[in-house]
Amino acid sequence: MTPPATRKPLIEFRNVNHAFGTRPIVHNIDLTVGESEFVCLIGPSGCGKTTLLRMVGGLLTPSSGQVLFNGRPVDGPEKEISFMFQDYSKALLPWRTAAGNVSLALEATNVPAAQRGPRIKELLAKVGLANHADHYPAQLSGGMQQRVQIARCLAQEPSVLLMDEPFGALDAMTRQALQDEILRLIAVSKTTVLFVTHDLEEAIYLGDRVVALYPNPGRVAQVFDVKLPFPRDQLSTREHPEFLRLRRELFDFIREGEA
Amino acid sequence: MTPRAKVLWMIGSVCVTALIVVAWQMIANYSGIPAVFLPGPDRAWRALVTGFTTGDLTQLSMATVERMIYGWVLASLAGIVLGAIIGSSKIAREYVAPMLEMVRPVPVSAFMPVVIAIVGLSGGMVLIVIALGAIWPVLLATVHGVSSVEPRLMEVSRSLRLGRLQTLWKIALPNSQPDILAGMRIGLTVSLILAVIGEMLTSEAGLGYHVLVAARAFRSADLFAGVILLGLIGLVSNVALQEIERYMLRWKQR
Ligand SMILES: Nc1ncnc2c1ncn2[C@@H]1O[C@H](COP(=O)(O)OP(=O)(O)OP(=O)(O)O)[C@@H](O)[C@H]1O
Ligand SMILES: [Mg+2]
Numbered sequence: 460m461t462p463p464a465t466r467k468p469l470i471e472f473r474n475v476n477h478a479f480g481t482r483p484i485v486h487n488i489d490l491t492v493g494e495s496e497f498v499c500l501i502g503p504s505g506c507g508k509t510t511l512l513r514m515v516g517g518l519l520t521p522s523s524g525q526v527l528f529n530g531r532p533v534d535g536p537e538k539e540i541s542f543m544f545q546d547y548s549k550a551l552l553p554w555r556t557a558a559g560n561v562s563l564a565l566e567a568t569n570v571p572a573a574q575r576g577p578r579i580k581e582l583l584a585k586v587g588l589a590n591h592a593d594h595y596p597a598q599l600s601g602g603m604q605q606r607v608q609i610a611r612c613l614a615q616e617p618s619v620l621l622m623d624e625p626f627g628a629l630d631a632m633t634r635q636a637l638q639d640e641i642l643r644l645i646a647v648s649k650t651t652v653l654f655v656t657h658d659l660e661e662a663i664y665l666g667d668r669v670v671a672l673y674p675n676p677g678r679v680a681q682v683f684d685v686k687l688p689f690p691r692d693q694l695s696t697r698e699h700p701e702f703l704r705l706r707r708e709l710f711d712f713i714r715e716g717e718a
Numbered sequence: 719m720t721p722r723a724k725v726l727w728m729i730g731s732v733c734v735t736a737l738i739v740v741a742w743q744m745i746a747n748y749s750g751i752p753a754v755f756l757p758g759p760d761r762a763w764r765a766l767v768t769g770f771t772t773g774d775l776t777q778l779s780m781a782t783v784e785r786m787i788y789g790w791v792l793a794s795l796a797g798i799v800l801g802a803i804i805g806s807s808k809i810a811r812e813y814v815a816p817m818l819e820m821v822r823p824v825p826v827s828a829f830m831p832v833v834i835a836i837v838g839l840s841g842g843m844v845l846i847v848i849a850l851g852a853i854w855p856v857l858l859a860t861v862h863g864v865s866s867v868e869p870r871l872m873e874v875s876r877s878l879r880l881g882r883l884q885t886l887w888k889i890a891l892p893n894s895q896p897d898i899l900a901g902m903r904i905g906l907t908v909s910l911i912l913a914v915i916g917e918m919l920t921s922e923a924g925l926g927y928h929v930l931v932a933a934r935a936f937r938s939a940d941l942f943a944g945v946i947l948l949g950l951i952g953l954v955s956n957v958a959l960q961e962i963e964r965y966m967l968r969w970k971q972r
Pocket of ligand 1: 479484503504505506507508509510511
């Protein structure tokens with residue numbers, strides 16, 4: 460379960476176990492994510508996907524085993540790791556405008572006030588919200604709120620993006636637009652992404668690898684290499700024979716798991 | 719509310735007010751209650767006008783308003799600072815909250831003799847009493863607001879590696895804004911009441927003392943003029959604060 464030898468390992472789970480109380484949640488997780496790799500996590504609800512992400516984000520310490528970032532154990536949120544929360548409506552400050560919310564990440568890293576304005580403008584433009592800088596979250600649609608969160612994450616200039624079902628609640632069109640946006644943005648910045656989704660096709664479309672988990676307790680079941688060419692395209696990629704083959708393989712795998 | 723409904727409401731409330739004034743005039747004129755006790759609105763109005771033109775009602779009102787605002791600002795600042803300290807620490811909350819709950823229901827008037835013993839019967843005593851009385855709604859609102867931040871936002875704060883002070887300043891306190899503003903509005907009313915009582919006790923110049931003297935001298939028109947002024951001060955300050963609240967909480971509207 461290691462990335463291609465050409466990639467330098469960036470995030471490593473080493474025999475990670477976690478239990479809430481006496482209930483084991485994840486069991487003997489061994490997984491390595493390489494530098495600028497895009498790894499998707501799939502698995503049934505409750506199998507511990509969010510739990511694994513929270514460990515990398517430094518929000519949760521595993522009961523046993525180690526999570527390494529750049530070879531060092533994670534013992535709290537890292538500056539270079541950015542967490543994008545699933546429930547975007549709760550993860551934005553409702554009393555700050557879109558610009559203000561992006562600003563929070565810059566304030567956190569003590570970017571001087573004079574430099575924030577242009578940076579915010581640039582970031583909001585990147586996610587297509589140039590004209591909504593002064594809107595409060597309550598005035599934005601779900602997709603727009605999620606874009607604000609993306610912009611806030613990008614403001615951190617992270618080397619790792621942790622994304623927890625980021626597009627789960629969005630309509631198909633917005634979803635595809637944001638998928639392409641993310642791929643485009645990280646292609647430039649060479650960001651490493653750990654991405655949780657329920658959508659098998661989304662996982663294949665975005666990922667370099669797809670990691671499937673078993674539930675009760677959460678374990679790595681199988682890892683699928685996605686050998687699809689970049690840049691990916693909503694039409695041609697999804698019609699690519701390799702895409703269809705992987706889709707079938709994953710669906711069969713899920714069906715077996717349910718049987 | 720639609721603009722139409724708003725206008726109807728306004729006409730309605732003006733009518734009710736007019737009706738009350740008319741009824742008051744009728745009672746004053748025909749009920750047989752002597753004018754030393756109950757002046758009609760006509761005489762109360764005349765007392766107001768002469769009070770403002772030839773008398774010192776302007777200075778007296780200013781004095782009371784000033785007292786009310788100073789005490790209220792003092793109470794609000796202290797309430798927010800203390801509330802932030804208590805609210806942002808679980809330990810402080812557990813140790814201090816039960817004591818707060820015990821002290822809070824004690825009427826401020828019970829503290830007055832203590833304050834008088836310490837600082838004497840003075841303007842300073844009135845300020846302290848106002849602050850003591852008006853601090854509670856702000857303090858409790860701040861404790862609640864600061865300690866009830868959406869857990870996801872606390873994770874955002876951790877994830878962005880905000881420090882304790884930054885978290886308090888950028889997340890917990892803004893999160894408490896609606897509670898704090900509501901508390902401050904209650905505190906303002908309390909401040910006015912205590913400003914009046916304090917003036918009555920200390921004979922410090924102001925509407926409170928003015929009203930007391932007028933009552934003792936059976937100058938009922940002056941008494942009513944003072945009471946009406948106090949009501950107006952309460953009303954105007956409340957409406958002003960409501961407007962400020964509406965502006966500050968504009969992010970809540972859709
Ligand atoms: N703080 C907690 N205390 C106790 N149990 C928890 C806690 N957080 C998560 N769990 C449990 O751990 C299990 C895994 O949770 P997790 O959120 O990681 O699942 P998930 O794979 O992300 O699920 P979903 O796809 O529904 O988001 C769940 O059964 C959940 O009930
Ligand atoms: Mg989850």
